[in-house]
Amino acid sequence: MQNEHIMRTFDEELRSLTNQIGRMGGYAERMVDQAVAALVSGDTDLARKVVADDVYLDEREREIGEKAVVIIAKRQPMAGDLREIVGAIRISGDLERIGDLGKNIAKRTPAVAETRQAARLFRGVSTLSDLALTQLKDVLDAYASRSAEKIGRTRDSDEEIDAVYTSLFRELLTYMMEDPRNITACTHLVFCAKNLERIGDHATNIAETVYHIITGETMPPERPKEDRSHAVVAAPPGDDTGKI
Amino acid sequence: MVDDVTSPPPSRRGVAVERLHTHRLVLALASAGFLVLDLYGGGHGLMALLLILLLIASAALLPSAGGRENKVRRSEVQGHTMATLSAGHLAAAVQDPLYIFDKSGAVLYANDAAANAFGATAPGTSLQLKFRAPEMHDFIEHVLSDGEGPLSVEYTERVPLERAYRVSTMPIGEAPGLFVLLFKDQSETRRIDRMRADFIANASHELRTPLASVAGFIETLRGPARDDAKARENFLQIMENxxxxxxxLIDDLLSLSRLEMKAYGKPTERVDLHDLLEGVAESLSHQAQEAGVTIExxxxxxxxxxxGNRDELVQVFENLLENACKYGSSGGRVLVSAAAEATGEKAVTITDFGPGIPEEHLPRITERFYRVDVETSRAQKGTGLGLSIVKHILTRHDARLSVKSRLGEGSSFTVHFPPLSR
Known part of the structure; x- marks a missing residue:
């Protein structure tokens, strides 16, 4: 009887830990979504709200860390349970970073909104954010349903994100060359795109952690890709190859 | 399963009458349940009425058929299995996504509609992990902590497809411990609003250029070119174009908006791509001939x-094949091929042998209004929406589009369909 009772509270503790991850995940998803929405529509109020929300994620991360340490000290878990707890610490770290990146996008909103920009500038950023958010959602859904099947796919989508980022980088460069008045906004947008790309990387990190939690193995290493924007050079003016 | 109970053994009238008495209660309860569920979900009671009629009809018809087995069972046992079974069947019969969960938030049951909308959930999955939106989290937490609070909440998902639901929950039975969570699709009403705003934004932006050009020519025709018959003919031709x-553009925008407005649901109808592709190739043969392309x-x-959905898939392959004929016409031929892949996926590839697409554009060509080359696109009467429509339809089909291209050699667009389930 006594034993069962102990087991049950342990399960409850684990469950509440993972639920907190779910909560953090929901917050991070929402923050990124709203940050990009604010950026695209030039909504500075929404951007301020996103910046304020980040504190919440920081607090949750600390809380999860403390809770996890207490559980480890008290229960001395093994194998699957230990992976679960260590995984929760890792995932919460990644989610907190995602929140930071979302906040950074929101922070840039006023600077971009100051000079009203053409809608075409934002299309690529929206596409990139949709991709990154889809990836994050897939990964967190895999964490919720404990299925390693779909995790392999996240790597493909990470590659896709990198490809879109590189293409977007080139496009923004073209706009800056077309008209120097675009430079301020486009520079900020390049950083926003970079942030989104890194959100994708964090989602991939989470995918690896989730894979480890579920299977007990590390994901087979194969990540050659990387974004190729470091190799992109601006075509000289008058050259048609840079035309979009 | 309610039916079983309402079928008294024909030989014992006394017991039958007594049973009918209790069953009347069950019938009434079930009817009330249907009515509440339906009204609560925002229906007009019509569905519930139908279900109740069905229930009563089957209750009236079944005694002769199911009577014999029932004789053996004792009434209490029978009542018990009825209760458990009917819950499952009732939940499975609900058209909207529905979850049953316990007081720890673990999913005990998800009906088919839920699996279709949100993916499979193994029993024991935590609801708070599955539905992470902050307001949803608060809502579930509130319900679990037994608090009095809002009975429903708005739940929206933005990726991969935009969906909106009104979610309601209530405890099952008197003893708290089990709860039901019901999703009512609100996407349509919300999307109509969005569609209006989106349509105006996109349309006004994209229509401005041709409109300005038409206006300009009208001005010229009224002024300097008034008496120049040759110029007039020329200008009128441009205006017509x-x-x-x-x-x-308006057609494409409308078609995209209509697609986005459709309620979410994977198409389940079976479509034979062999016939469909033959038909599409046939219908485009004239256009291909004009472009100097043979379709192989x-x-x-x-x-x-x-x-899949036949009409939507026709649109997909029409768009892809039309693009291949338009932009790959310099290759002189276009190849439509189909094959089953080792993974069980089914792939259809449309290959052209034209100039190809520069690598940096490849990841982005499905974006709305994204054009690799504005001039070529305009000359070919492209709207910049064709591939967005393709992508949208394929997402709904759980299918993927992959594009390969080499400059100077051509491009191939491959659609990968998931294997047929069952």
Missing amino acids: QTARMAR RDLPEGPFEVA
């Missing part, structure tokens, strides 16, 4: 089935 372009086919023998 521009208005045709506006018409195409390399299709497997016999039916090549995928789950």
Whole structure:
């Protein structure tokens, strides 16, 4: 009887830990979504709200860390349970970073909104954010349903994100060359795109952690890709190859 | 399963009457349940009425058929299995996504509609992990902590497809411990609003150029070119082209908006791509001839089935094949091929042998209004929406589009369909 009772509270503790991850995940998803929405529509109020929300994620991360340490000290878990707890610490770290990146996008909103920009500038950023958010959602859904099947796919989508980022980088460069008045906004947008790309990387990190939690193995290493924007050079003016 | 109970053994009238008495209560309860569920979910009671009628009809008809087995069972046992079974069947019969969960938030049961909308959930999955939106989290937490609070909440998902639901929950039975969570699709009403705003934004932006050009020519025709018959003919031709372009643009925008407005749900109908592709190639043969392209086919023998919506898939392959004919016309031929892949996926590839697409554009060509080359696109009467429509339809089908291209050699667009389930 006594034993069962102990087991049950342990399960409850684990469950509440993972639920907190779910909560953090929901917050991070929402923050990124709203940050990009604010950026695209030039909504500075929404951007301020996103910046304020980040504190919440920081607090949750600390809380999860403390809770996890207490559980480890008290229960001395093994194998699957230990992976679960260590995984929760890792995932919460990644989610907190995602929140930071979302906040950074929101922070840039006023600077971009100051000079009203053409809608075409934002299309690529929206596409990139949709991709990154889809990836994050897939990964967190895999964490919720404990299925390693779909995790392999996240790597493909990470590659896709990198490809879109590189293409977007080139496009923004073209706009800056077309008209120097675009430079301020486009520079900020390049950083926003970079942030989104890194959100994708964090989602991939989470995918690896989730894979480890579920299977007990590390994901087979194969990540050659990387974004190729470091190799992109601006075509000289008058050259048609840079035309979009 | 309610039916079983309402079928008294024909030989014992006394017991039958007594049973009917209790069953009347069950019937009434079940009817009330249907009514509450339906009204609560926002229906008008019509569905519930139908279900109740069905229930009563089957209750009236079944005694002769199911009577014999029931004789053996004792009434209490019978009542018990009825209760458990009817819950499952009732939940499975609900058309909207429905979850049953316990007081720790673990999913005990998800009906087919839920699996279709949100993916499979193994029993024991935590609801708070599955539905992470902050307001949803608060809502579930509130319900679990037994608090009095809002009975429903708005839940929206933005990726991969935009969806909106009104979610309601209530405890099952008197003893708290089990709860039901019901999703009512609100996407349509919300999307109509969004569609209006989106449509105006996109349309005004994209229509401005042709409109300005038409206006300019009207001015010229009224002024300097008033008496120049040759110029007039020329200008009128340009104006006709521009208005045709506006018409195409509006058609495409409307078609995209209509697609986005459709309620979410994976198509389940089986479509034979063999016939469909033949038909599409046939319908475009005239256009291909004009562009100087021959359409070659390399299709497997016999039916090549995928789950999908016929009309939507026709649109997908029409768009892809039309693009291939338009932008790859310099290659002189276009190849339509289909094959089953080792993974069980079914792939249809449309290959052209034209100039190809520069690598940096590849990841982005499905974006709305994204054009690799504005001039070529305009000259070919492109609207910049064709591939967005393709992508949208394929996302709904759980299918993927992959594009390969080499400069100077051509491009190939491959659609990968998931294997047929069951």
